[in-house]
Amino acid sequence: MKTAEEILAAIKTALPEAKVELVQNPSVSGQHSLVVAPEDGLAVAVFLRDDSELALDFCSNATGVDWLDKETTEKVKATEVVDGEEKVIEKTVKHIQPGYLESVYHLYSMRQKHGPVIFRMRTANRTDQVELPSMTPVWRSCEFQEREIFDLFGIVFKGHPDLRRILMWDEFEDHPMRRDYVDPDDYEYEPTPHDEVLKRAQEHQAQQNEAKQAAEVTQ
Amino acid sequence: MAVEPDLKIELGKQGVFVTTLNELYNWGRRNSVWPMQFGLACCAIEMIATTMARYDLARFGAEVFRPSPRQADLMIISGTVTKKMAPQVVRLYNQMAEPRYVIAMGACAISGGPFKQGYNVLKGIDRYIPVDVHIPGCPPRPEALIHAFMTLQKRIEEQPLTGENRPRHLDADAQGLFPVPEPGAHDLVPPVNRLVWPLPAPKPDATEKQG
Amino acid sequence: MSTAAFKSYRPPVIEPSNEGELLEVAMGPHHPSTHGVFRMDVALDGEIVIKLKPVFGYLHRNHEKIAEKASYLASMPYTDRLDYFCSMTNNWAYAIAVEKLAGIEVPERAQYIRVITAELTRIQNHASAIGFLLQEMGASGTPLMYAFREREKILDIFEELSGSRMMCNYMRFGGCRVELPKDWLEKVAAIVDGLPRFIDEIEALLTGNEILMARTQGVGVLKPDLAVNAGITGPMLRATGVNYDIRKVDRYGIYDRFEFRVPLGDHGDIYDRYMVRVLEMRESVGILRQALKDVPAGPIVDPKQKVRGFRPKPGEAYGRIEGPKGELGFYLISDGSGNPYRYRVRPPSLINLTVLEDMCIGQNVADVVLTFGSVDIVLGEVDR
Numbered sequence: 001m002k003t004a005e006e007i008l009a010a011i012k013t014a015l016p017e018a019k020v021e022l023v024q025n026p027s028v029s030g031q032h033s034l035v036v037a038p039e040d041g042l043a044v045a046v047f048l049r050d051d052s053e054l055a056l057d058f059c060s061n062a063t064g065v066d067w068l069d070k071e072t073t074e075k076v077k078a079t080e081v082v083d084g085e086e087k088v089i090e091k092t093v094k095h096i097q098p099g100y101l102e103s104v105y106h107l108y109s110m111r112q113k114h115g116p117v118i119f120r121m122r123t124a125n126r127t128d129q130v131e132l133p134s135m136t137p138v139w140r141s142c143e144f145q146e147r148e149i150f151d152l153f154g155i156v157f158k159g160h161p162d163l164r165r166i167l168m169w170d171e172f173e174d175h176p177m178r179r180d181y182v183d184p185d186d187y188e189y190e191p192t193p194h195d196e197v198l199k200r201a202q203e204h205q206a207q208q209n210e211a212k213q214a215a216e217v218t219q
Numbered sequence: 220m221a222v223e224p225d226l227k228i229e230l231g232k233q234g235v236f237v238t239t240l241n242e243l244y245n246w247g248r249r250n251s252v253w254p255m256q257f258g259l260a261c262c263a264i265e266m267i268a269t270t271m272a273r274y275d276l277a278r279f280g281a282e283v284f285r286p287s288p289r290q291a292d293l294m295i296i297s298g299t300v301t302k303k304m305a306p307q308v309v310r311l312y313n314q315m316a317e318p319r320y321v322i323a324m325g326a327c328a329i330s331g332g333p334f335k336q337g338y339n340v341l342k343g344i345d346r347y348i349p350v351d352v353h354i355p356g357c358p359p360r361p362e363a364l365i366h367a368f369m370t371l372q373k374r375i376e377e378q379p380l381t382g383e384n385r386p387r388h389l390d391a392d393a394q395g396l397f398p399v400p401e402p403g404a405h406d407l408v409p410p411v412n413r414l415v416w417p418l419p420a421p422k423p424d425a426t427e428k429q430g
Numbered sequence: 431m432s433t434a435a436f437k438s439y440r441p442p443v444i445e446p447s448n449e450g451e452l453l454e455v456a457m458g459p460h461h462p463s464t465h466g467v468f469r470m471d472v473a474l475d476g477e478i479v480i481k482l483k484p485v486f487g488y489l490h491r492n493h494e495k496i497a498e499k500a501s502y503l504a505s506m507p508y509t510d511r512l513d514y515f516c517s518m519t520n521n522w523a524y525a526i527a528v529e530k531l532a533g534i535e536v537p538e539r540a541q542y543i544r545v546i547t548a549e550l551t552r553i554q555n556h557a558s559a560i561g562f563l564l565q566e567m568g569a570s571g572t573p574l575m576y577a578f579r580e581r582e583k584i585l586d587i588f589e590e591l592s593g594s595r596m597m598c599n600y601m602r603f604g605g606c607r608v609e610l611p612k613d614w615l616e617k618v619a620a621i622v623d624g625l626p627r628f629i630d631e632i633e634a635l636l637t638g639n640e641i642l643m644a645r646t647q648g649v650g651v652l653k654p655d656l657a658v659n660a661g662i663t664g665p666m667l668r669a670t671g672v673n674y675d676i677r678k679v680d681r682y683g684i685y686d687r688f689e690f691r692v693p694l695g696d697h698g699d700i701y702d703r704y705m706v707r708v709l710e711m712r713e714s715v716g717i718l719r720q721a722l723k724d725v726p727a728g729p730i731v732d733p734k735q736k737v738r739g740f741r742p743k744p745g746e747a748y749g750r751i752e753g754p755k756g757e758l759g760f761y762l763i764s765d766g767s768g769n770p771y772r773y774r775v776r777p778p779s780l781i782n783l784t785v786l787e788d789m790c791i792g793q794n795v796a797d798v799v800l801t802f803g804s805v806d807i808v809l810g811e812v813d814r
């Protein structure tokens with residue numbers, strides 16, 4: 001089995017224009033991944049599958065990950081002129097690292113019996129530019145998994161033959177696996193409410209009381 | 220008009236068998252409950268296990284699992300009812316002929332169980348249809364299902380044929396069709412059927428605390 | 431960048447004949463086959479299936495979302511409920527993924543117990559799968575009764591071990607939960623000794639059965655190249671003749687110590703799938719015999735392993751095992767906190783259904799349920 005660096009080098013020699021990066025995985029599992037620019041995704045995938053040495057003919061797992069906007073604060077020292085005097089003032093500067101959606105593929109080779117090679121693509125942002133190329137033409141196993149990513153994360157796969165919701169009903173509008181999804185408030189009263197459920201149950205109770213009182217007043 | 224039990228035994232010794240129409244009717248119904256072959260999730264496997272040789276639900280006259288709701292009297296809701304499945308469950312219940320009974324099997328069918336926090340999980344099927352017997356457990360053991368079955372039989376036996384508490388099928392005004400929820404943009408519409416799932420009367424102290 | 435033409439796989443398209451109209455049938459979500467809430471939208475031209483679209487989600491229980499809000503250990507009981515026939519192997523797959531993520535070693539004794547429970551699970555799963563397949567063929571009762579009789583014995587063993595018949599919740603990161611009860615290994619050995627007889631019995635009933643052969647041979651054929659491309663794993667893949675068993679490829683746990691063969695099929699039809707399952711049960715009995723011989727003494731879980739406040743370092747890991755249904759994988763991303771940032775189950779049942787359409791198109795509608803049954807799925811895992 002080639003290491004991730006060697007695979008990267010192999011891609012670079014075969015497809016010199018492709019924008020591929022290696023992302024180290026700090027965990028002990030040592031499963032490093034290749035981040036591919038969406039426009040090169042399909043070409044790189046075909047290379048990985050059809051290269052005789054790599055022969056990654058089996059795409060085991062395809063999934064999505066939602067990375068929220070990251071807010072990092074940084075203290076910056078700046079000299080400013082205040083009342084004609086030069087002073088060093090500490091300021092906190094907020095950086096917003098825009099979030100993105102990511103699709104992750106775990107590739108194995110059934111012929112060579114090696115793997116995994118991890119292949120990722122990232123969207124430009126989380127709201128309107130959420131298109132990624134579909135890997136279904138290359139690996140058929142992505143068909144349902146990409147539909148699931150579309151359903152739960154909202155990544156739109158270009159080139160997917162049948163991109164519909166798969167788990168939720170068609171009228172559903174949200175993407176529930178996103179980190180900022182708010183689920184419907186259907187906790188009413190519960191036999192043994194606690195934590196968040198208790199809070200919600202009490203809110204429902206309060207609403208109910210108000211409605212009752214209003215009804216009494218009108219009677 | 221029930222016959223005194225002592226008198227009944229005494230008459231029985233003399234070779235005279237007395238019963239009431241009510242008893243006879245319920246005796247027949249009780250011992251031939253046909254469940255619907257309807258499995259939802261993990262609990263369904265325990266339901267299948269109950270019908271198999273070791274636990275043998277046939278001893279209670281309920282081995283005839285019917286695939287069609289039209290031929291069944293009992294719906295065993297065995298497993299998690301998701302919001303996607305709930306309309307179908309209600310529709311199947313509507314298609315069953317009276318008299319019909321429902322056993323909610325497992326924590327999921329009762330309240331959502333371990334999956335209660337899920338966005339697609341209905342927090343208890345009794346939000347849409349009336350349930351006769353609840354079985355706790357995750358999954359309930361086959362013995363628990365048998366116990367629920369016996370509880371249901373007892374309930375059937377005690378049903379009067381006339382009067383206030385007569386069963387729905389003998390009450391011409393009783394509600395037969397239950398509204399089927401529609402899938403909405405974020406949740407089912409309506410989220411509950413208020414006729415079967417009324418809000419509890421507000422507790423005075425609870426309101427004070429919130430105050 | 432342009433890509434040259436490459437091979438891609440799509441389901442076959444057949445033109446409907448001009449007589450009569452197409453009949454569109456929604457099979458499910460409530461239907462008499464025993465596989466739970468699953469719908470197939472089928473278009474029929476007379477008896478022939480022209481189109482088949484599976485519809486999922488009737489048992490989507492948000493396992494992944496719940497797991498991302500819960501601690502690592504709290505997801506262990508939920509994995510039981512994924513594929514509710516094989517809670518032990520599900521536990522193991524999850525444990526392997528977390529062990530990879532955090533670099534945890536598993537003591538010897540626990541490894542043996544894991545193998546024993548996993549192989550017992552495989553046997554009862556395959557037995558039930560065969561029973562359900564025959565049930566769907568119309569052999570109402572007998573094979574399923576036999577399978578469940580054997581399954582009950584294994585469930586009793588599991589109950590003694592873990593306290594629950596089906597939802598064992600037995601494995602822990604770096605080992606197992608509780609020490610074996612007294613005489614447990616002897617009881618398992620007694621059951622394992624009885625298993626070959628049971629398999630013989632099933633085979634005597636079914637393998638040479640003319641009706642079974644007529645209904646299953648040459649039906650639901652899957653070609654090996656499509657199977658690989660569509661990510662099919664487990665007995666279904668091996669029935670097409672592709673030699674890929676993760677127990678042999680990854681050699682996870684201690685599978686490198688046991689001798690066993692990987693049964694392969696030839697034609698990729700339903701009969702081969704049935705046969706591969708039967709032979710796998712026989713191999714599992716062999717593994718169990720070897721494993722039961724030398725279970726070492728020692729701790730069942732590393733005593734230094736923290737149970738509460740478990741926080742793996744940031745990073746990610748994908749761990750997989752050969753489950754009875756196919757490759758069961760867990761993909762975890764940790765951000766250093768107590769609950770996973772991303773938790774994903776790679777469900778073999780869902781992915782094995784990818785080719786259901788390919789297998790059914792052009793066949794009689796009566797064979798659809800049979801083909802579907804031969805995939806051996808569990809809806810809890812398909813929809814999660």
Ligand code: SF4
Nearest residue numbers: 261298325326327357
């Ligand atoms: S109660 Fe437990 S066993 Fe039953 S369906 Fe729910 S999760 Fe599964």
